[in-house]
Structure formats: C-alpha cells, structure tokens
Amino acid sequence: MNPRRIVAGGLVLLAAGLLGGAPVAAQEAERMTVSPEDNGRPLVNPQMGWTLHYYSNIIANYGSKLQPSDTLDDFPGLSTVYLRLPWSFLEPKQGQFDWSVVDTPAQRWIAKGKKIAFRVSCCESWMRYATPRWVEEAGAKGHNFTVGKGVDEHGPFWEPVYDDPVFLEKLDRFLAEFSRRYDGNPNVAFIDVGSFGVWGEGHCWASTKLEVDDAVRRKHIDLHLKHFRQTLLAVSDDYIGPGNRVGRHPLTDYMLAQGVTLRDDSICVQPPPNSWFHAELAQAFWPKYPVVLEHEHYGPSVKRDAWRGGALLAQSVEEYHAAYMSIHWWPHEFLAENREVIEKINRRLGYRLQLRKLSLPGRITLGEPFDVQATWANAGVAPCYPGGYMALTFKDQQGGIVSLHVADRFNLRDLPVGPPEKAPVRELPADFTMGRVYTDGPRAFARPVAEGTCEVFVSVGTLDGTPQIALPLDHDDGQHRYRVGTVAIARP
Numbered sequence: 001m002n003p004r005r006i007v008a009g010g011l012v013l014l015a016a017g018l019l020g021g022a023p024v025a026a027q028e029a030e031r032m033t034v035s036p037e038d039n040g041r042p043l044v045n046p047q048m049g050w051t052l053h054y055y056s057n058i059i060a061n062y063g064s065k066l067q068p069s070d071t072l073d074d075f076p077g078l079s080t081v082y083l084r085l086p087w088s089f090l091e092p093k094q095g096q097f098d099w100s101v102v103d104t105p106a107q108r109w110i111a112k113g114k115k116i117a118f119r120v121s122c123c124e125s126w127m128r129y130a131t132p133r134w135v136e137e138a139g140a141k142g143h144n145f146t147v148g149k150g151v152d153e154h155g156p157f158w159e160p161v162y163d164d165p166v167f168l169e170k171l172d173r174f175l176a177e178f179s180r181r182y183d184g185n186p187n188v189a190f191i192d193v194g195s196f197g198v199w200g201e202g203h204c205w206a207s208t209k210l211e212v213d214d215a216v217r218r219k220h221i222d223l224h225l226k227h228f229r230q231t232l233l234a235v236s237d238d239y240i241g242p243g244n245r246v247g248r249h250p251l252t253d254y255m256l257a258q259g260v261t262l263r264d265d266s267i268c269v270q271p272p273p274n275s276w277f278h279a280e281l282a283q284a285f286w287p288k289y290p291v292v293l294e295h296e297h298y299g300p301s302v303k304r305d306a307w308r309g310g311a312l313l314a315q316s317v318e319e320y321h322a323a324y325m326s327i328h329w330w331p332h333e334f335l336a337e338n339r340e341v342i343e344k345i346n347r348r349l350g351y352r353l354q355l356r357k358l359s360l361p362g363r364i365t366l367g368e369p370f371d372v373q374a375t376w377a378n379a380g381v382a383p384c385y386p387g388g389y390m391a392l393t394f395k396d397q398q399g400g401i402v403s404l405h406v407a408d409r410f411n412l413r414d415l416p417v418g419p420p421e422k423a424p425v426r427e428l429p430a431d432f433t434m435g436r437v438y439t440d441g442p443r444a445f446a447r448p449v450a451e452g453t454c455e456v457f458v459s460v461g462t463l464d465g466t467p468q469i470a471l472p473l474d475h476d477d478g479q480h481r482y483r484v485g486t487v488a489i490a491r492p
Contacts, residue, residue: 030361030362031359031360031361031362032359032360032361032362032456032485032486032487033357033358034359034484036356036358036484038354038379038473039474040472041472042077043077043350043470043471044077044078044079044113044114044470045350045351045386046115046385047189047290047323047385047386048324048351048380049077049079049080049325050077050079050324050325050327050342050349051079051325051327052072052078052080052082052327053082053326053328053329054066054083054105055082055083055084055105056082056084056328057085057121057199059085059089062327062329062330062331065332066331069108071108071111071112071114072331072332073112074335075331076342076343076346077345077346077349078327079114079115079189080114080115080116080117080324081109081114081116082116082117082118082119082326083105083119084119084120085101086121086122086129086131087120087132087171087174088127088129088131088132088133089101090120090174091174092132093132093134094132094138099181102118116187117188117189117191118188118194119192119194119200121195122159122171122194122195122196123158123160123197123198123199123200123207124157124199125147125157125199125206128156128157128158129158131158135167136158136160138166138170140160140161140166140167141160141164142159142161142164142167143158143159143161143210144156144157144158145159145207145208147207148206150207150208150209151208157207159208162195162196162212162220163219168219168223171223175224175227175228183228183229183231184229184230184231185231189232189324190231190233190234190324191228191232192235192236192263193220193221193234193236193260195224196220196239197239200236201238201239201265202238202239203238203241203242205242214239214240217239218254221233221254221258221260225258225260232290234260235260235261235262236263236265237263237265237277237281238266239251240252240281242277245278245280246281248281249281252281256288259289261285261291262281262285262292263291263294264276264278264282264291264293264294264316265294266296267293267294267312267313268295268301268306268308268312268316269301269304269306270306271304271305271308272308272312275306275312275316276319276320279320282319282322283321286320286323286381286382286383287383290382291321291322291323291324291382292322292323292326293316293317293320293325294326295325295328296328297328298333309341310338310340313325313341313345314341317381318381318420321382321417322349322350322382323349323350323351324349325345325349347379347420348379349381350382351378351382351385351417352379352472353378353379353388353412353415353460353471354471354472355375355376355458355471355473355484356375357374358372358374358375358458358484359372359374360373360392360456360487361487362487362488363488363490364434364487365492366434366435366449366491366492367433367434367436367492368492369431369432370431370432371430372407372430372432373427373428373429374390375427376412376415376425377415377423377425378415378416378417379423380417381417382417383414383415383417384412384413384469385413386468387411387413388412388413388460388462388469389406389407389408389410389412389461389462389463390407390410390428390430390459390460391404391405391406391458391460391461391465391467392404392407392456392458393457393458393459394454394455394487394489395455396450396452397452397453397455402450402489403434403449403454404465406463406464406465407428410426410428412469434449434489435448435449449489451489452489453486453487453489454486454487454488456486456487457483457484458471458473459471459479459481460480467480468480
C-alpha cells in the first residue's frame, strides 16, 4: 500500500493508506478531511444493473440449468431477473392463471434483495400459440405464418390481428389481472410492452411480414398505460422499425411524454457498422428514464462475428447512456468468457456516485453550528434516477447512532455525467448543529447528545437519512453507511 501524507498541526507524517481502519484523514486546522478512492467494486443499485434472461421466450432459456439455490451471487452487478414468456403460459385457460411460473424463480432473487422485470408476448416463432388458443377460439382473427415466408395458410405458427376487438378485449382482461399483482410492486423494476409483434419486439418481419399502422402500436402502449400506472414501462426500439435510423419519431415522442422508457433489443446482432441503430433515439430518454439494452443471444452473436470480444457491448453502454444491460445467454458461460468486459461495463453502467472529498471539523461543539464541505461526482453514464441526499451519521464506540444530519438542499440525481474518467464534480456545502439548544422564554432545552469520540459515516438515501444507494467505498456498516473517519464531540 502506498504511503500517503497526513498533515497535523503543521507536522508532516508518513502513514499507510488507512488510519485506525478508516481512510486516511488530514487534520488541518482541526478539520477532518478525507479523499476516498473508488474501490472499483460492482454496485447493485435501484434502476440499474445487469438483467438475467431467466426466461427468454423459450421457457428453457436461460435459467433452466441453474439449480434452485443458484442465484448467481458471483455475477458482478446482477440486479434484475428478466422473465420473458408467452401469454399462453400465464393464462392457459380463460380466467385461469398460472403465476407460479414467474413467481417461483422471482422469489429466489427477491430473497437476495434483487428485482424482477417482465415481458409477456403474443406471437412467437417457435410455438404456435403464444396468444392462448382459446383467444382464437373465442373469435379473434389472426394469420398462420411460416418464418421467412410470411403469411402461409398452412404455416405452423399463428399471429393475431393486433387491433382485432376480440383479441384486444381478452388482452385487456389479462393485463388487468397482471397489473393487479405487479403494478406498483416494489420488487418489479420495469415491464415491457410486449403484446405487439413477434417476440414482443413490435415488428412482424420475422412472422407474417404484414405492414401495421403505428396507431395500432400506440393502442398497445395505451392499453399497458391504462393498467400499469406506477411501474416503469419500456418499449422496444423496433416499434418504429428495426432499421429506421432516426433521432426522433412520433411514436417515441409519445412514449416519452407518457413516461415510457426505451429499450433496444438489437445490440450486436449484426457486425459493424450495423451493431445498433438507435443510439441517437435514446438521447431524449436517458436524462429522464433508465434505458435498457439487450444484446443478441451471445452464442449466435459470436458466430456472426458481431461480438468482437465484447468491446462493442461496452461502447453501446456509452452511446446509449444505458442503465440496464442484459445477460442473454447461459449465465455461467457468459461470465466465464466475458469477465473483463463485464468489469469494464460495471464501472460505467447506470450511475456510480463517488465521494471525492469530505471535510468537517475534527472537534464538534454541542449546540454550535459546524460546516461540512463535500465534493461529489457521478462516474456512470446515467443519472442517479432514484435520487438521493448525502447524510452524515455519527456513531459511538458501540455502534449506536448518536446524531444524524441530512444535506437536504442538493439531490445527487442532479449530478451531471461525463466521459470515462472525466466526470464533472460538484461542491456540496452544508451546515449542521449537533445537540441544538432550544429556548422557551427564560428556559433552555438541549437535545441530549453524549460527548466523546464518534465515528463518522457517509451515506446517500432518502430525506430522512435512510441509506438507499451503494457507494464504491470501503468500510460499509452493512446498511450502505461508509465509515470515513473519527471526530470528537465536546460540550461548550
């Protein structure tokens, strides 16, 4: 460990990188000043991270090889489990639902503090009835198709007419039941609008090849908005056409106005220069909502020479300012063959709040104001979407909370993002008083705070000081409070 300089009362000392088990502190004019370094570890935080495709349309992909006890605890940055499967698996008979197919794997990761996400599709290229067969039997119109040929009277697969009134009425009832369970559920990160197009991607080029007006796509967005009023919705970029390279589109303008985010299902499907098409489209979304990226199934991408060692995947995170990235393959194999690029992406994916400097008095007098100077940066590609406020927690030698102070004038969501290693920094000054004295006429009342030595912890979370955001710092107390030094608490 490289020695650092510690300045105390004008005397220059050499010390190791830790002082009393906490980051080195410089006592200048009786101030505790620390400049913590990013420890480089992957972070699991709200509204960002890697998403495991546990179901990827075909029910066997890609969680089927995982033992029930295997929650991929070794996969760095895994935050979300993505459950993408056909409607017919969830409502095999009208009004009879099988939620166990999603709740069973979901609970494995929810128990570990992770989130889940959904897509329910109505057309697949591997099974005839992604939309349940009983919907067709109830009178919904549709077409048989053969992959590569399009509409085919004797085709093995069936695609509904997406604005057929019977189909929409049955879908409406399904979404009502779906939302009753999962809308506003704190365990759900996002839900795709997956009811339109083959694989739920919003296009028909791999199914019937029929042209469908954007007004029909909007109907499906509106149907989801009707039922999902709290949980974030996402729509595939292919809703405007897989190869339609535009920076704006009326349909995505509508999505943005309704609070619906963008996902791109087509990263690294083709080799360069067609590795992706809609990074420009994402520029309107990422400042407000987390953008979701899904790369091609890893194995086929490698075979097409579209993977290029994963460097393109890291580049897509930069260009889209992505908050979520998929694990679209057998996860253990994917990790073993891509560990280096996964670690690189983890340093940029979503947001990464860095405390660059913290300074406060080394001796705090009860009842008297003290100032705090903090410097923060966001080293990720996206804003801290859930937001958060810096809090300082003072603990006694037994670990009890002596005093808590929240810097409530600056939401760290507002930290700007920048290129790699060039994140803009922001100064965050704050003033607090510990053990404030209250007067009532001739009487005075002081909040009792014991004097002595306290350890200082920094955290980011809600306005009441509850930590919510993991930081790339050492000395976590287990609740996302990070020990940064020691101060003395004294009476006047």
